[in-house]
Amino acid sequence: xxxxxxxxxxxxxxxxxxxxxxxxxxxxxxxxxxxxxxxxxxxxxxxxxxxxxxxxxxxxxxxxxxxxxxxxxxxxxxxxxxxxxxxxxxxxxxxxxxxxxxxxxxxxxxxxxxxxxxxxxxxxxxxxxxxxxxxxxxxxxxxxxxxxxxxxxxxxxxxxxxxxxxxxxxxxxxxxxxxxxxxxxxxxxxxxxxxxxxxxxxxxxxxxxxxxxxxxxxxxxxxxxxxxxxxxxxxxxxxxxxxxxxxxxxxxxxxxxxxxxxxxxxxxxxxxxxxxxxxxxxxxxxxxxxxxxxxxxxxxxxxxxxxxxxxxxxxxxxxxxxxxxxxxxxxxxxxxxxxxxxxxxxxxxxxxxxxxxxxxxxxxxxxxxxxxxxxxxxxxxxxxxxxxxxxxxxxxxxxxxxxxxxxxxxxxxxxxx
Numbered sequence: 327x328x329x330x331x332x333x334x335x336x337x338x339x340x341x342x343x344x345x346x347x348x349x350x351x352x353x354x355x356x357x358x359x360x361x362x363x364x365x366x367x368x369x370x371x372x373x374x375x376x377x378x379x380x381x382x383x384x385x386x387x388x389x390x391x392x393x394x395x396x397x398x399x400x401x402x403x404x405x406x407x408x409x410x411x412x413x414x415x416x417x418x419x420x421x422x423x424x425x426x427x428x429x430x431x432x433x434x435x436x437x438x439x440x441x442x443x444x445x446x447x448x449x450x451x452x453x454x455x456x457x458x459x460x461x462x463x464x465x466x467x468x469x470x471x472x473x474x475x476x477x478x479x480x481x482x483x484x485x486x487x488x489x490x491x492x493x494x495x496x497x498x499x500x501x502x503x504x505x506x507x508x509x510x511x512x513x514x515x516x517x518x519x520x521x522x523x524x525x526x527x528x529x530x531x532x533x534x535x536x537x538x539x540x541x542x543x544x545x546x547x548x549x550x551x552x553x554x555x556x557x558x559x560x561x562x563x564x565x566x567x568x569x570x571x572x573x574x575x576x577x578x579x580x581x582x583x584x585x586x587x588x589x590x591x592x593x594x595x596x597x598x599x600x601x602x603x604x605x606x607x608x609x610x611x612x613x614x615x616x617x618x619x620x621x622x623x624x625x626x627x628x629x630x631x632x633x634x635x636x637x638x639x640x641x642x643x644x645x646x647x648x649x650x651x652x653x654x655x656x657x658x659x660x661x662x663x664x665x666x667x668x669x670x671x672x673x674x675x676x677x678x679x680x681x682x683x684x685x686x687x688x689x690x691x692x693x694x695x696x697x698x699x700x701x702x703x704x705x706x707x708x709x710x711x712x713x714x715x716x717x718x719x720x721x722x723x724x725x726x727x728x729x730x731x732x733x734x735x736x737x738x739x740x741x742x743x
Contacts, residue, residue: 332357332709333428335367335419335443337400337412337435342371343580343600344550345627346459349516350434354393356702364393365428367419367443369400369412396422398439412439419446428452430713434459436485444488453712455721456489458482458503458511459624483507490712491721493705495625496649510720514705515649517698518630525636525690527604527611536596536612542573543676546613546637548606548628549620551582559619559665561591563640567673574676579609610635614682615675618647621662633657634693638685640671650696656689 334354338347357364374397398415423431423446431447431454433440440456447454486492486508493514494500500511538544545564549555564576576595578588589597601609610616616632618641629646632639639657641647651657658671675682711721 327710329361329363330429330709330713331363331365331427333365333367333423333431335431335433335435335440337369337437337439339366339368339371341602343602345625346434349459349627350457352517352519352698353702353705356698357706358393360702360706362706365396365422365426366393367396367398367415367439369439370397371400400439411437414438414442416442416446419443420450423447423450423452430455430709432456432709433489436460436482441485444485448488453715454489455491455493455709455712456486458486458492458494458499458508479506490715491708493708496645498644498648499624510722512704512708512722514708515696515701516625516627516630516646517701518627518634518693518696520634520690520694520697522604523607523610523631523634523693525611525686527608527635529608529612532608532612536575536577538575539573541679542575543571543615543679543682544613545574545576545615545617545672545676546579546610546632547577547617548579548610548632549618551578551580551584551588553584554620554622556619556621557584557588559668560617561588562665563617563619563669563672564592564595566669567676570673571676577609577613579606607635610637613637614679614686615640615672617641617672619668630693630696633689636686636690638675638682639689640668640675642668650692651689652692655685656692657685 334350336346336350338344338350340347340351354364354366398418399413400411401413419442427450431443431452433443433454434457444454444456483506489510491510491512492508493512494503495514495516497513500513503511533544536544545567547557547560551557564574568574576592577598578595579598579601581600585597588595598609610632614637616629616637616639618626618629618632618639620626621642621644623645626641626646629639629641630650633650633656639647639651641651641657641659642662643659644662647657647659651659653659658675660668660671675685708721715721
């Protein structure tokens with residue numbers, strides 16, 4: 327099939343560290359490797375050239391040679407200064423896309439930049455698709471803003487229903503969003519790089535640096551240190567398993583607004599900060615047990631990365647856990663909200679080295695069956711369907727024309743954390 331020119335719009339991208347940036351980069355690189363031309367629209371990051379909002383493009387790093395980066399203005403996200411959100415760039419995008427028209431625009435984030443891209447593509451009659459990658463509406467309860475859940479959900483529905491197709495990572499999320507009035511939802515899972523995340527990277531010097539005594543189990547958490555990750559349960563779970571296994575050591579990889587509070591609550595834990603690449607993979611492989619208590623994920627890439635690294639995993643029965651883990655075989659799944667059972671499962675695994683190792687080995691096998699090739703083929707298929715359906719089509723749903731009214735304007739666009 328003929329190659330496409332795909333313009334991908336996102337408010338986060340490596341070297342920023344988060345699940346959206348990581349998986350999107352893999353999709354972008356995969357499209358380039360399959361012969362497609364990709365123009366990536368993203369906010370300018372530290373180290374990027376230029377200072378004006380449309381200072382030009384640059385070629386991507388090796389491995390994504392067919393990708394040109396279009397840099398737009400951005401600003402730090404409150405409480406996450408290492409992340410950027412893009413400002414609206416509709417006029418610049420319309421000019422660029424009019425001069426070099428892509429076959430399709432794919433918008434990965436729902437912030438100001440993403441919303442302006444959807445509107446610009448529709449105005450030019452270019453097919454546009456989107457990703458639902460972050461449960462913003464679920465975050466509100468963790469920040470005392472539950473009253474904002476419905477307005478935020480309304481904005482997200484408005485945003486995604488103005489695209490031809492929206493990809494989601496699991497069937498469960500598709501069903502939930504469909505019940506909320508979202509249309510044209512397509513399940514495209516997340517792959518894991520089993521060549522990068524490998525048990526063979528286990529490092530005894532790293533374990534010694536963490537202060538591990540002998541074969542004492544290392545309990546690992548990887549992710550943002552933020553309220554929406556349900557980290558109070560992580561603290562309680564470690565305290566309980568530590569009482570049963572005093573030699574256990576807790577390592578947290580990541581950063582965020584709760585780091586100082588967690589350091590005060592867990593003075594004996596090792597806080598590794600943000601890690602990437604081979605360094606991150608070594609941190610995974612050098613642990614024994616992975617705890618992930620979050621209940622706000624759309625997928626949870628870290629679960630797949632931990633499994634690929636040969637770790638036994640305790641997580642809740644949804645998102646990546648429900649999709650990848652066979653309960654009691656390649657990990658432990660806990661009914662959502664059952665905190666007591668989460669604590670018990672973590673303690674039981676920490677107390678049994680043999681069980682931990684056996685589960686970790688089976689987790690690795692399961693992760694190896696979840697590579698990126700099939701994911702890329704499904705994603706590419708969604709894009710081709712949207713291109714083939716033409717302007718104004720909703721892939722897999724009813725059809726509207728490009729000239730149809732947009733209706734009521736949504737609440738102010740939200741940013742990408």
